Amino acid sequence: MRVRFHLPDMARHFLLNVTFSEMLRRCPELFREGVEIASVYGAFPPSMWNGGRFQQGICDEGFVRHVIKTFNDRGIPLRFTFTNPALKEEHLSDRFCNMVMRLADNGFNEAIVVSPLLEDYIRKNYPSYKLTSSTCKRITDAEALRAEVKKDYHIVVIDYDLNHDFDTLEALPDKQKCELLVNACCNPGCVHRTAHYRSIGEEQILYAQHVEAHPGVPYDFRKFPAEHPEYKAADECRCMERTLFEIKGLKNHISPEEIWEKYVPMGFEQFKIEGRSINMFNLIEHYMYYMIRPEKRDEARLMLLRQLEKNGAIKVN
Secondary structure, eight states: OOEEEEEEOSSTTHHHHHHHHHHHHHOGGGBOTTEEEEEEEEOOTTOTTOOSSOOOOOOOHHHHHHHHHHHHHTTOOEEEEEOOTTOOGGGTTOHHHHHHHHHTTTTTOEEEEOOHHHHHHHHHHOTTSEEEEOGGGOOOOHHHHHHHHHSSOSEEEOOGGGTTOHHHHHTOSOGGGEEEEOSOOSOTTOTTHHHHHHHHHHHHHHHHHHHHHSTTSOOOOOOOOTTOHHHHHHHTOOGGGOOHHHHTTSTTOOOHHHIIIIIHHHTOOEEEOOOTTSOHHHHHHHHHHHHBOGGGHHHHHHHHHHHHHHHTSSOOO
């Protein structure tokens, strides 16, 4: 049995994910049966191609090299969330994103894509990357989803509004390449989700351009005009602030019991935990909930927190 989890984020949650991966290696008895870390996904800010969640900050080349080596040496690929739907031709030559792609171009790392423009660019210029089709595409039609799974992707991330549509899920070919997002914080069936992804993408481009042109100058976040009410609604969304205990009540939520008792027996083995933008302590609870044996959670949480303190990720007075 393989239950493969894709974890957030290689930059913001670097120390957490390194420490957690070491705990899995050294103390496998704490973990549920078959747990593996399939990848750590995300982007190094200020990646213009990043999408799905806005990122700010700056990572230098030395840090990028260090993170790539640290995870790859542990047998964990990085999977870049290059899912910005607002990209244009002129954005493909972005210096920082191309630097990251070159540094990680070893045949082991991966990229998640939405834009056909960027996908074609990566296939042509970085053909060794395994590509994932993103949930941000919002493919909810059963026939279109089956067609997507048959395409040349390493993984296809299912739209999480389909998480409990078992007629559609059962009919999918090659379920081992299908990934389910288990802990979505977004409202099921949200009508603003696509607009939200696009507004985040546009903001990410503006931010990356600002950082490049005005290093050290604070960035003023955009105010959405009245003629874009769908962007305003997306900008005011507070779903990403939900905790693990709040999202359990959403109908697109997949519990760990469902993973092992329903989805794995169906043939699925790829599961994504979202959390690039959430507080580290909230994310730790997601890790405990999904990957640690219930009777071992308190022990594992204390062990993880102690090691994070030792590694400098948290400070306890």
